[in-house]
Amino acid sequence: MPESKPPRTLKHATLERLMHYYHYIGEQIAQQSMGTVSSSEIAKLLDTDDTVVRKDMAAIGVRGYPRVGFKADEVLAAIRDVLGFDNAYRAIIIGAGRLGSALASYPGFSRYGLRIDALLDSDPSRAGAIEGGVEVRPLDELESIIEAHNVGLAILTVPAEAAQPLADRMVNAGLRAIWNFAPTSLVVPSGVLVRHEHISVGLAELAYHLNRRDTKEASE
Amino acid sequence: MPESKPPRTLKHATLERLMHYYHYIGEQIAQQSMGTVSSSEIAKLLDTDDTVVRKDMAAIGVRGYPRVGFKADEVLAAIRDVLGFDNAYRAIIIGAGRLGSALASYPGFSRYGLRIDALLDSDPSRAGAIEGGVEVRPLDELESIIEAHNVGLAILTVPAEAAQPLADRMVNAGLRAIWNFAPTSLVVPSGVLVRHEHISVGLAELAYHLNRRDTKEASE
DNA sequence: TAGATTGTTAATCGATTAACAATC
DNA sequence: TAGATTGTTAATCGATTAACAATC
CATH class of the missing domain: 3.40.50.720 (NAD(P)-binding Rossmann-like Domain)
Structure with missing residues (x-):
């Protein structure tokens, strides 16, 4: 049996990013049937760093292809697998x-x-x-x-x-x-x-920012 | 005019903690009309460190009382003020x-x-x-x-x-x-x-943990 | 006063970013 | 091949934790 990567516990932040990748790649595929996506493409849209994306991919056992990127269907399958979407x-x-x-x-x-x-x-x-x-x-x-x-x-x-x-x-x-x-x-x-x-919690954040905007404008 | 603390931007994580303090202290007050609360009491309930609580209090301009703690109503008022709860x-x-x-x-x-x-x-x-x-x-x-x-x-x-x-x-x-x-x-x-x-996002986290539990039990 | 708790500085830890060799 | 992108190690940054003097 080939040594399978020990899936160490994924952090909350990682799970959240995985979910975003899943949605983003799923949408992209639906729109313009592209088969691959690079770490920097994903990173740009999700407002993060491409290194983070590549590390996340490594964490869920997906390997990319130099000069090409990651295969969209492999990424989606890996996320489905890790998060147990097929477990009913x-x-x-x-x-x-x-x-x-x-x-x-x-x-x-x-x-x-x-x-x-x-x-x-x-x-x-x-x-x-x-x-x-x-x-x-x-x-x-x-x-x-x-x-x-x-x-x-x-x-x-x-x-x-x-x-x-x-x-x-x-x-x-x-x-x-x-x-x-x-x-x-x-x-x-x-x-x-x-x-x-x-x-x-969401309310607090919105209230705070609406408030900040006001005071900022008032003091300028 | 006395120099008032420049309220630098609060981070998302801080806002979230403030909201938790607000609820926790609000509930405590309602239940057992206590007037003060120490940073370590708050920290224990919210599963964080007492230093974090004290730094958050400093960030919103609340001063504590050595040997006593923080006055509950002062904390609540400061949070209401910072988050703009009274601004309608x-x-x-x-x-x-x-x-x-x-x-x-x-x-x-x-x-x-x-x-x-x-x-x-x-x-x-x-x-x-x-x-x-x-x-x-x-x-x-x-x-x-x-x-x-x-x-x-x-x-x-x-x-x-x-x-x-x-x-x-x-x-x-x-x-x-x-x-x-x-x-x-x-x-x-x-x-x-x-x-x-x-x-x-919440769903992903729950699915992941339910899944982990299963595989853990199965491999033990 | 003695002692508990704050306020704050320093040390540690982890996460993010930068760099770069490996790869196709 | 040349060049783009991965995979990974090292450097930086920020957040967390520990320590401790100041305070009432």
Whole structure:
């Protein structure tokens, strides 16, 4: 067996860049069926350095071709492989409010290997409805759905006060990752991954820059 | 006039930490009316170093009290001031789909100084409806609303293909920042700030870690 | 006062950038 | 071949951490 590159852990920043490469190269291919792309082309568009791009490629095991660049399909395949887009993970959404329903209808999930099996809601009268092709189920089926479908990920779109108790129940049921859209932090055992999607961080940045602009203009 | 600290530009990472401090201290105050908090207390909860916290405090002009810590209300006031939470920026939401409607109903915006003046939609028959207390207006009023209300920020929740043309129109009308929830990148003049809220970045990280867990278990 | 905590400088670490030989 | 681009090592830069005097 040929020695395969040990895939050491990729950092958050690297994963984010990989996702950008994936989108950029995917779009380029669709538009102007080009087969190769150089590190400097990618770097220019993503506003980074070409050395960074080449190091990222090395990190995911893609080799380039001197004088030519990288083959677009090889790069896309490597990213799909590293990020597990072809693994068909099972996920559920908890909270069938507007955000939960919007996410249930989002066609992008399946492209990234995520399959939404159910949309749970605390209001039992909503059970049976279909949102974005996903059936709404009552919340007390939480544990049985997680176990029956081998669900790995829960997308939490509930009010802040409901989030922690639900997280506890899901962790007990064997869930391994939580994508938290509730505006509160969660405490979970170390084996469980929580990604907190905190909208106010973006807001802070926008507010700060809008503010700066004002003061700058005022003082000039 | 006493020499006031020149507020040099805060980095993205700093802004993100400030937002976390703001939430953490706000919650602590609400729960157990404590008046002071030490840098190491904050650091422990946010999983960072106490030196970082003290440097951030210095950056926003807050002085601590040796042996005591920082006064919670002074910290909160300084963050509000730096991030401009009390400035009442005008914003509009474009795209009254599920995500746009969900954001229109989000009570958090006003807490951060953002006032949603209108919700625009390309379907004229929706005009006049109320979503989360915000009136839906037809899209062709875009320019007039931006100018009449002195709108600084637009929240874009439209399909990918509609985003760039709308961005162009808004920039022409004098808009200064775009919060882009459409799954596509935008090209704007250098004076305009775009913050792209790209859901697939979070997805990539979750997929990667779920994947790693699997391979780890399998190889052990 | 003694001791806890700040404020700040110095040391370490990691990430970014520059340089350049290897390659086709 | 000549030249463009990769792959990788070395140099630089910035951010994180450690240390410690100043303070109340």
